[in-house]
Amino acid sequence: MSNNLLAGKKGIIFGALDDKSIAWKVAERCVAEGAQITLTNAPVALRFGQLNELGEKLNAEVIGADATNMEDLENLFTKSTEILGGKVDFVLHSIGMSLNVRKKREYTNIKHEWMLKTFDISAMSFHRMMQVMWKLDAINDWGSILGLTYIAAQRTFPDYSEMAESKALLESYARSFGYHFGTAKKVRVNTISQSPTWTTAGSGVKGFDKFFGYADKMSPLGNASAEACADYCVSMFSDLTKMVTMQNLFHDGGFSSMGMNPAVFED
Numbered sequence: 001m002s003n004n005l006l007a008g009k010k011g012i013i014f015g016a017l018d019d020k021s022i023a024w025k026v027a028e029r030c031v032a033e034g035a036q037i038t039l040t041n042a043p044v045a046l047r048f049g050q051l052n053e054l055g056e057k058l059n060a061e062v063i064g065a066d067a068t069n070m071e072d073l074e075n076l077f078t079k080s081t082e083i084l085g086g087k088v089d090f091v092l093h094s095i096g097m098s099l100n101v102r103k104k105r106e107y108t109n110i111k112h113e114w115m116l117k118t119f120d121i122s123a124m125s126f127h128r129m130m131q132v133m134w135k136l137d138a139i140n141d142w143g144s145i146l147g148l149t150y151i152a153a154q155r156t157f158p159d160y161s162e163m164a165e166s167k168a169l170l171e172s173y174a175r176s177f178g179y180h181f182g183t184a185k186k187v188r189v190n191t192i193s194q195s196p197t198w199t200t201a202g203s204g205v206k207g208f209d210k211f212f213g214y215a216d217k218m219s220p221l222g223n224a225s226a227e228a229c230a231d232y233c234v235s236m237f238s239d240l241t242k243m244v245t246m247q248n249l250f251h252d253g254g255f256s257s258m259g260m261n262p263a264v265f266e267d
């Protein structure tokens with residue numbers, strides 16, 4: 001299904017690792033809606049993931065970039081604007097990684113060097129990316145920048161650990177840079193707060209399977225899938241949402257507005 005919502009638009013999609021990744025679905029939907037894109041991920045992910053496969057399928061160039069490295073990001077935006085034949089109209093930041101979560105450190109006994117690395121990869125990379133776009137003047141007026149986040153930024157979900165603070169920081173960058181981009185270039189910056197989703201990053205959180213079922217029951221519409229998230233991202237990249245900026249947008253089947261749902265207690 002295509003409504004050509006992104007016809008003539010150019011974009012960069014960060015963070016597609018395999019066909020479960022939210023960014024993978026977003027890339028597919030953007031191209032189906034008429035966009036021309038480049039794809040990027042960390043060099044190590046290019047070796048172990050399946051991104052080249054997606055690039056071939058979508059006729060999209062794959063450019064390696066560690067999102068914590070300014071030179072890599074400058075190279076990515078310079079090359080992308082060359083390949084796409086002009087400035088971009090949209091960018092998706094779909095990056096998250098926590099060493100403390102991965103290595104199963106308790107929140108009360110966290111390694112702070114790893115915490116810094118988590119913030120750098122999962123949150124500061126959003127600022128870095130926007131700073132590079134700003135410096136290189138790489139995005140068109142009325143463009144759209146999106147980051148993916150999770151409700152643990154506002155509410156406590158104990159097993160989400162330091163990723164909660166990462167997401168709070170990420171959402172704050174959207175507001176702060178959203179001011180500058182909005183004022184200077186009418187570019188909007190938002191975050192989408194997505195339901196739990198079965199991906200490499202998502203399923204790495206302790207107790208994810210049980211929690212996925214809990215969130216699904218709590219949400220009147222059920223958990224939002226990665227495909228539904230891709231649809232929402234397309235709408236946010238399209239010209240139909242030009243005046244939405246500096247927002248954290250919940251895409252969670254209603255979870256964030258629930259207090260209690262009797263469905264949770266039913267078998």
Ligand SMILES: NC(=O)c1ccc[n+]([C@@H]2O[C@H](COP(=O)([O-])OP(=O)(O)OC[C@H]3O[C@@H](n4cnc5c(N)ncnc54)[C@H](O)[C@@H]3O)[C@@H](O)[C@H]2O)c1
Binds near residue numbers: 149193
């Ligand atoms: N899966 C969920 O339950 C869920 C829920 C809400 C929000 N999110 C967010 O969605 C985004 C995408 O995650 P996903 O669930 O699709 O998982 P994923 O594991 O498929 O994607 C995470 C991506 O981050 C990339 N990455 C890690 N370090 C990097 C670096 N240094 N430079 C560049 N890229 C790097 C990985 O290679 C991977 O492609 C993340 O921000 C995640 O926090 C996920």
